[in-house]
Amino acid sequence: MAGFALFFVLPVIWLLLAPSKTADQVVHDWPLSFGSFSQIGHAWSHLIAFQNHALLRWMRNSAIYSGGSLVLTLATSVPAGYALALTRFRGRTTLLVVTLISMIMPSATLVLPIFLEMNQFHLIGTVWSVILPFSFYPFGVYLVYIYFATSLPREIIAAARIDGCTEWQVFTRIALPLARPVVGLVAFFSFVGNWNNFFLPYLVLPNSDQFPVQVGLNQLLSSTPSFNPVAGAGLNITIPELALAIIVAILPVLVLFLFSQRALVSGMLAGSTKG
Amino acid sequence: MTLVALDPATSAVASRPSRRGAKPRWEGGIASYLFVAGYTVLLAAFGIFPTGYALYLAFTNDRGQFVGFNQFSKVAGDYRFLPAFENIAVYLILWLVMLVVMTVLTAVALRSWVRPGLSSLLRFLYYLPGALAGVASVLVWLFMLDPSVSPAGPLLRAIGQDSFAATLNPSHLPIILFLIAFWTGAGGWIVVMYGALNNISEDVLEAARMDGAGRWKTAWHIQIPMIRKWITYMSILAFAAGTQLFVEPQLLQTASLGRVSPTWSPNQLAYVYAFQQGDFNGAAAISIFLLVLGLVCAGVLVARSDLFKLEEQ
Numbered sequence: 294m295a296g297f298a299l300f301f302v303l304p305v306i307w308l309l310l311a312p313s314k315t316a317d318q319v320v321h322d323w324p325l326s327f328g329s330f331s332q333i334g335h336a337w338s339h340l341i342a343f344q345n346h347a348l349l350r351w352m353r354n355s356a357i358y359s360g361g362s363l364v365l366t367l368a369t370s371v372p373a374g375y376a377l378a379l380t381r382f383r384g385r386t387t388l389l390v391v392t393l394i395s396m397i398m399p400s401a402t403l404v405l406p407i408f409l410e411m412n413q414f415h416l417i418g419t420v421w422s423v424i425l426p427f428s429f430y431p432f433g434v435y436l437v438y439i440y441f442a443t444s445l446p447r448e449i450i451a452a453a454r455i456d457g458c459t460e461w462q463v464f465t466r467i468a469l470p471l472a473r474p475v476v477g478l479v480a481f482f483s484f485v486g487n488w489n490n491f492f493l494p495y496l497v498l499p500n501s502d503q504f505p506v507q508v509g510l511n512q513l514l515s516s517t518p519s520f521n522p523v524a525g526a527g528l529n530i531t532i533p534e535l536a537l538a539i540i541v542a543i544l545p546v547l548v549l550f551l552f553s554q555r556a557l558v559s560g561m562l563a564g565s566t567k568g
Numbered sequence: 569m570t571l572v573a574l575d576p577a578t579s580a581v582a583s584r585p586s587r588r589g590a591k592p593r594w595e596g597g598i599a600s601y602l603f604v605a606g607y608t609v610l611l612a613a614f615g616i617f618p619t620g621y622a623l624y625l626a627f628t629n630d631r632g633q634f635v636g637f638n639q640f641s642k643v644a645g646d647y648r649f650l651p652a653f654e655n656i657a658v659y660l661i662l663w664l665v666m667l668v669v670m671t672v673l674t675a676v677a678l679r680s681w682v683r684p685g686l687s688s689l690l691r692f693l694y695y696l697p698g699a700l701a702g703v704a705s706v707l708v709w710l711f712m713l714d715p716s717v718s719p720a721g722p723l724l725r726a727i728g729q730d731s732f733a734a735t736l737n738p739s740h741l742p743i744i745l746f747l748i749a750f751w752t753g754a755g756g757w758i759v760v761m762y763g764a765l766n767n768i769s770e771d772v773l774e775a776a777r778m779d780g781a782g783r784w785k786t787a788w789h790i791q792i793p794m795i796r797k798w799i800t801y802m803s804i805l806a807f808a809a810g811t812q813l814f815v816e817p818q819l820l821q822t823a824s825l826g827r828v829s830p831t832w833s834p835n836q837l838a839y840v841y842a843f844q845q846g847d848f849n850g851a852a853a854i855s856i857f858l859l860v861l862g863l864v865c866a867g868v869l870v871a872r873s874d875l876f877k878l879e880e881q
Contacts, residue, residue, distance in 0.1 A: 294674075294677065294682065294690065297674065297694075298690055298693050298694070300751070301693055301694050301696065301697055301751065301755060302693050302696075303719050303720070304697070304708050304709070304711075304712050304719075304751065305696060305697060305700075306719075307708075307711065307712070307718075307719050308708055308711075311711070311717075319717050320716050320717055324717060324718060324719040324721065325719055365610075368606060369606035369607040369609075369610055370607055372602075372603040372604070372606070372607075373603060373604045373606070373607035373608070375603060376596060376599075376600045376603035376604050377604065379595075379596070380595050380596025380597075380599070380600040380603070381595045381596065381600070382596060382597075382600035382601060382604075385600075388604060388608065388611075390870065391611065391615070391616075392611070393866070393870050394863065394866040394867065394870060395611070395615045395866075397804075397805065397808065397862075397865065397866035397869050397870065398808065398859075398862040398863060398865070398866045399808050399809045399811075399812040399862055401809075401812035401814060401835060402812060402855070402858050402859050402861075402862040403614070403615065403618055403619070403859075404814075404835075405622070405835070405838050405839070405842065405851060405852070405854075405855045406618035406619060406621060406622035406852065406855055406859075407614060407618045408842070409618070409621060409622060409625060409842070409848055409851070409852060410617060410618045410621050412848075413621065425610070425613070425614065426614045428610055429610040429611060429613070429614040429615060431611070431615070434607055450595075451595075459599075460596055460597065460599030460600075460603075461599065464599075464603065485699075489701050489702035489703075489704075490702070491702050491703050491814075491815045492814050492815060492835075495815075496839075496843075507702055507703045507704075508703075510703045510704065510707060511703055511819060511822070514707060514710075514819065514822060514823065515822050520710070520822070520823045520825070532711065532717060535707065536711070539700075539704045539707050539708065542703075542704060543699055543700050543704045546699045547699045547700075549699075550695075550696060550698065550699040
């Protein structure tokens with residue numbers, strides 16, 4: 294058990310310590326030693342200098358892509374999941390089955406076809422070529438669907454209709470206020486998945502200025518002397534800088550993981566813990 | 569790994585008998601269509617259309633003429649096609665066997681043999697690397713596999729891996745990819761399995777104890793069979809995701825300075841077709857092979873398991 298835990302934890306600890314050391318110390322000191330705080334500052338200034346603040350641009354891009362698609366995902370998946378769970382309409386079962394199948398299929402299966410589609414419609418290199426495909430989130434629809442289907446009795450909806458509520462009022466006044474937990478869950482999974490996504494932006498964004506941070510990390514990797522002696526020669530991007538870049542890149546997701554663990558775990562097993 | 573199913577066996581508790589006779593058949597009326605409209609547009613644009621367009625490309629040539637299965641036979645005959653599928657097959661066997669054995673054993677051990685407080689801390693520690701999924705995990709493991717900087721350096725040297733070049737030998741790729749996938753993905757599954765084990769009622773376990781079953785027997789004959797559907801679910805999802813490898817071998821290829829093949833996985837081969845050979849029809853044909861694999865997995869799960877709740881009975 295303890296050995297197993299080491300396997301999971303040691304790389305994280307190493308990663309957090311590496312930026313505090315010089316490239317030389319990383320190789321020669323004990324791998325889990327701490328260097329100095331001032332060294333973190335040096336690594337940071339080297340990193341920021343890379344392509345004139347590229348890291349900050351990449352972080353901003355990631356925020357725009359993940360944030361923009363998060364808004365669109367919530368705006369589309371919450372009403373859709375609600376309607377699938379609590380109303381009946383022609384095509385409902387088909388829509389549910391297609392949703393299930395597309396949520397089980399790995400998202401990577403559709404990346405190349407989506408690239409070909411974007412290319413056909415000349416959307417390559419635009420912000421929308423990332424945000425729109427990211428916004429399509431069948432798993433979110435399924436989560437909302439299962440949440441409303443199990444926790445909002447249809448009798449309440451029926452009573453509201455009898456009292457003269459329009460369908461829109463039923464949704465905004467009764468369903469939405471109850472949906473907060475599942476909205477948080479969908480938001481978490483969507484944001485984390487899109488923030489960490491590499492494949493799609495790698496294909497549809499040709500320009501370094503548009504990269505999200507994940508694709509930017511790939512560029513940093515190919516600019517590090519340790520991994521690319523030719524292109525990386527003369528650059529200040531060594532192991533401590535790269536480690537610091539990784540930490541910065543995953544920081545938003547890591548913070549979410551730390552603070553939402555309890556809610557998340559109960560959410561992941563929402564159905565099974567209720568019974 | 570962001571996919572999680574919700575247990576229908578328990579969610580069915582909340583479902584009520586339908587009252588179709590007493591209510592209008594189409595509750596919600598026209599508003600229902602407006603509620604699903606936005607999502608349906610996205611589904612059509614980024615689910616159905618790209619699939620259809622890839623099919624169209626895979627059955628035509630660059631002048632738009634119908635060519636039957638020629639694109640498929642062309643890519644299948646490519647000398648890089650079979651090796652790419654063999655590579656992921658080796659990786660998948662290793663990954664699936666280890667994933668099932670380790671997550672189930674760990675979850676059982678956490679549930680039955682470890683104090684609750686410690687167990688919750690351990691689950692959190694296993695789960696944490698999930699935050700580094702994607703590029704970050706590969707970069708971290710590049711360092712872990714470099715004996716000169718890795719905390720496991722002595723271990724790597726002990727098994728004869730003296731340098732980064734030695735560890736990143738192309739023949740080690742399935743193991744390296746397995747380590748990365750396990751590091752980022754296993755924790756989430758341990759949490760899911762643990763949750764499933766928690767759902768087994770104390771009475772059942774108590775009865776087993778009364779009958780004289782030890783921990784091992786209880787685990788083997790009671791706990792593991794009772795979470796079998798979750799194990800199936802995990803295996804199918806992990807298999808489907810494993811066939812789609814792209815980021816990890818792509819980055820390892822960069823870091824290995826070209827020693828690892830740029831067409832190690834099928835998705836990488838499709839990428840090379842599209843971006844280096846400019847052959848979109850061939851790339852689409854490879855995507856269709858992968859799409860069919862994914863569809864089969866999804867179809868089996870939806871049709872064969874009772875994990876998903878489609879209708880209230």
